[in-house]
Amino acid sequence: MRVLIAEDEVVMAEAIAEGLRLQALAVDTVHDGDAALQRLAVNEYDVLVLDRDMPRVHGDDVCRAVVESKADVRILMLTAAGELSDRVRGLDLGADDYLAKPFAFAELVARVRALGRRARPAAPPVLSRAGVSLDTAHREVFRDGRVVGLSRKEFAVLEELLRADGAVVTTEQLLERAWDENTDPFTNVVRVTMMTLRRKLGPPQVVETITGVGYQLR
Numbered sequence: 001m002r003v004l005i006a007e008d009e010v011v012m013a014e015a016i017a018e019g020l021r022l023q024a025l026a027v028d029t030v031h032d033g034d035a036a037l038q039r040l041a042v043n044e045y046d047v048l049v050l051d052r053d054m055p056r057v058h059g060d061d062v063c064r065a066v067v068e069s070k071a072d073v074r075i076l077m078l079t080a081a082g083e084l085s086d087r088v089r090g091l092d093l094g095a096d097d098y099l100a101k102p103f104a105f106a107e108l109v110a111r112v113r114a115l116g117r118r119a120r121p122a123a124p125p126v127l128s129r130a131g132v133s134l135d136t137a138h139r140e141v142f143r144d145g146r147v148v149g150l151s152r153k154e155f156a157v158l159e160e161l162l163r164a165d166g167a168v169v170t171t172e173q174l175l176e177r178a179w180d181e182n183t184d185p186f187t188n189v190v191r192v193t194m195m196t197l198r199r200k201l202g203p204p205q206v207v208e209t210i211t212g213v214g215y216q217l218r
Contacts, residue, residue, distance in 0.1 A: 001116040002026040002044065002177060006036035006062065007051040007078065016049065019105055020112065024139070024152040024159070026180045033057025037065060044176065045073045046116045049108075050095070052079035060093055067094030074115035078103075127162035129217055130206040134162055143201050153178060154197045157190070161207065161217040170214035 003020055007013035008031050017027040028043070030036045033054040040048070048066065052059035063075055077095040091098060096118070097111050113136075127134045133142045134155070141148040141158065150158065156178035160169055171190050179189065194215060198207055208216045 001046045001113070002180075003028070003047045003049060003112060003116075004036065004039055004043070004045045004073075005029045005049045006031075006033065006054060006059070007049070008032060008053070008055055009051075016105075016108065020109065021152065023109055023113075024156040024178075025112070026156070026178055028180050031055075033059060033062045036062050040066060040069075040071060040073065047112050048073050048075045049112065050075055050077050052077055060089075063093045063095055074118055076108075076111055076115055127159065129162055129165065132158070132162070132201065132206060132217070134159055146202075148200050148202075150197065150200060151193075153189075153193050154200065157193055157197060158217075161215060164217070166216065166218065168210050168214050168216045173214065 003025050005013050005016050005020075005027060007016065007029070010031055013029045013031060017029050020027045028039060028045075030039055034056040036048070036050070036054070037057060039045075050059050050062060054062065059077065059079075063077065066073060066075060074097075075095045076097045076099060078099055078101060080101045096115055099108060099111060125135065125137050127136065131144045135141070136159065139155065141150055141155065157174055160174055160177050174190050194207065194209075198205055201207070206217055208218055210216055
């Protein structure tokens with residue numbers, strides 16, 4: 001899942017971003033509404049965590065522009081104003097969910113994940129194929145009943161392969177879904193991550209390299 005955080009309080013934005021990255025999500029951050037619209041124009045995101053009181057372009061205007069563009073991104077609006085009228089206005093603008101500050105981080109994660117599921121084709125909470133099972137809720141992976149400890153990126157890559165249900169996933173798609181925009185598109189991080197993922201899953205190998213295209217979990 002890829003998330004854009006638009007929050008003008010830099011410390012809060014980075015804290016949210018780091019917390020979501022620990023959940024194996026790819027996260028980008030911006031600190032004003034104009035930058036948020038620019039990122040949304042060039043990158044595909046599953047969820048936009050949007051502070052309502054943004055400089056340059058107000059969060060309400062960002063929300064309105066996103067809705068009018070018919071982008072697939074789901075919007076979680078954050079605000080210091082927790083009154084019913086404020087929540088209603090945010091939802092009326094087209095936000096999919098609303099969370100008042102201060103909030104519990106666990107609730108933010110749960111809401112982001114729920115919106116992410118709505119942004120993408122529905123998938124069961126436990127993804128399984130070729131003896132590999134991945135529990136998205138509990139962040140657990142099993143290979144033929146054996147617990148497999150994976151890094152955040154390995155987990156995210158495996159989730160994408162399992163979601164593909166046997167279809168080929170390109171290197172570009174993995175970079176788009178599992179890494180943020182600061183990743184060099186010419187880097188070998190996907191190949192290295194795939195190598196360590198295969199080693200941890202153990203034999204017999206279930207992830208096949210499709211030369212010149214990408215990877216497939218058979």
